[in-house]
Amino acid sequence: MEKDVNTNNPAAVEDVEKTRLPMKHPKATITSTVPIVIKIEPPKDVGKQKNDNNRHEDNDTKNTLKSRFCQLLPVLLFLVTFATVLSLLIIYMDPSTEYRHQQFRQNLTHDYDMVNTPQDNKELVWFVKEVLMKKYPMPNLQKLPMDEFNYNTSNEAAPSMAKMIGEDLFDSKKSGFYFQSLTGSNAPMMPAPWLTQSLNWGGCVVEPDPRKYFSYRKLYAQRDTIKIVHASLSPQKYPKEVTLHYEEDESEVKVETMADEPERIKCFPLYTILLALNRTHVDLLSLGCQGQELEILQTIPWDHITVDVISIHLIHFSHKIDYPLYTSELIKYLEDMSYQLVWNHEKNFVFKKIISSKQV
Numbered sequence: 001m002e003k004d005v006n007t008n009n010p011a012a013v014e015d016v017e018k019t020r021l022p023m024k025h026p027k028a029t030i031t032s033t034v035p036i037v038i039k040i041e042p043p044k045d046v047g048k049q050k051n052d053n054n055r056h057e058d059n060d061t062k063n064t065l066k067s068r069f070c071q072l073l074p075v076l077l078f079l080v081t082f083a084t085v086l087s088l089l090i091i092y093m094d095p096s097t098e099y100r101h102q103q104f105r106q107n108l109t110h111d112y113d114m115v116n117t118p119q120d121n122k123e124l125v126w127f128v129k130e131v132l133m134k135k136y137p138m139p140n141l142q143k144l145p146m147d148e149f150n151y152n153t154s155n156e157a158a159p160s161m162a163k164m165i166g167e168d169l170f171d172s173k174k175s176g177f178y179f180q181s182l183t184g185s186n187a188p189m190m191p192a193p194w195l196t197q198s199l200n201w202g203g204c205v206v207e208p209d210p211r212k213y214f215s216y217r218k219l220y221a222q223r224d225t226i227k228i229v230h231a232s233l234s235p236q237k238y239p240k241e242v243t244l245h246y247e248e249d250e251s252e253v254k255v256e257t258m259a260d261e262p263e264r265i266k267c268f269p270l271y272t273i274l275l276a277l278n279r280t281h282v283d284l285l286s287l288g289c290q291g292q293e294l295e296i297l298q299t300i301p302w303d304h305i306t307v308d309v310i311s312i313h314l315i316h317f318s319h320k321i322d323y324p325l326y327t328s329e330l331i332k333y334l335e336d337m338s339y340q341l342v343w344n345h346e347k348n349f350v351f352k353k354i355i356s357s358k359q360v
Contacts, residue, residue, distance in 0.1 A: 113236065113240045114240060115238050118237070119268075119269035128231075128272055135221075135227075162194045164343055165191050165284065165350065169352060170284075174199055178203035178204075179270070181206040181207070181289055182286060192205060192226075196223065203227075204273065207230065216228045231265065233267060233270055233289055236299065237269055237271075239272070244263040269299050270299060284308065285309070285311070290320075291321040293314075309351065314326075315346055315348055339351040339352065339354065
């Protein structure tokens with residue numbers, strides 16, 4: 001409790017002031033209406049450093065995945081290979097699969113007769129014309145000479161037959177048309193190369209042997225008047241599919257069961273191919289088809305087709321047929337069709353029509 005001080009006494013007032021404790025004053029608060037904006041900028045290298053860190057982390061992750069994949073890849077390849085081999089073994093060891101495989105191979109050796117397709121079927125004619133007769137361009141090949149396919153001294157009948165057909169029977173006729181199918185070893189007897197080279201004839205060559213087919217295509221690549229057909233002539237009035245077989249002792253082609261992989265060939269009636277050629281007249285028809293020449297001739301509708309000369313070649317197949325009986329039937333049939341035998345040498349026959357197509 002403070003004492004009463006006489007204010008009239010200055011000394012007393014001074015003593016009292018000295019004895020008073022100092023007073024604590026509150027801090028003054030300064031308020032301002034102006035906002036203070038403090039902008040804190042990060043260091044310039046912080047963002048770049050973060051991107052670098054993220055890139056390094058991604059690279060590390062990718063490298064880790066690659067290394068793991070490389071470690072697992074041999075294992076995965078082994079498992080896939082093992083599973084594949086095991087599956088194939090199970091399939092081929094299955095008796096039913098082996099039986100089906102044998103049936104499939106056996107079916108390939110059977111002939112397929114398309115008896116419901118007539119030889120003048122429009123779709124069949126279109127297929128022969130647009131697919132089998134299509135010529136693929138070979139611009140790099142020049143017009144080759146025909147010496148290698150022409151007659152040679154290995155068969156004395158060939159030169160005399162060529163001269164007789166071209167000069168005697170046709171009087172050196174220019175730009176005629178031939179149709180020939182001489183399979184296997186009968187090829188050296190073909191008159192087509194000589195007629196093409198000497199008299200500028202055109203025509204159609206039907207060849208089932210794929211090797212000879214490609215040789216003929218190469219030979220006749222630059223000759224637009226000649227068509228090469230990879231097929232065989234059908235002995236019936238409808239198309240069929242047969243198996244090709246190559247004999248070991250010669251390049252003969254015949255229909256037979258093959259021990260390994262059979263090759264299939266399509267057979268078309270001669271009349272079908274002539275329709276695809278848009279031809280009703282043939283100057284020379286040459287056939288050497290392993291004893292099926294008579295059957296092929298019997299498929300021709302003679303009221304729609306005319307042929308001036310027919311040559312039949314049995315020199316390389318006579319030992320596999322009843323030659324006397326077959327030739328007698330062949331000659332009799334052609335005589336009934338108004339053809340006369342004008343040349344016969346070493347089992348090669350040439351027939352000429354008694355009444356020419358111009359007089360009919």
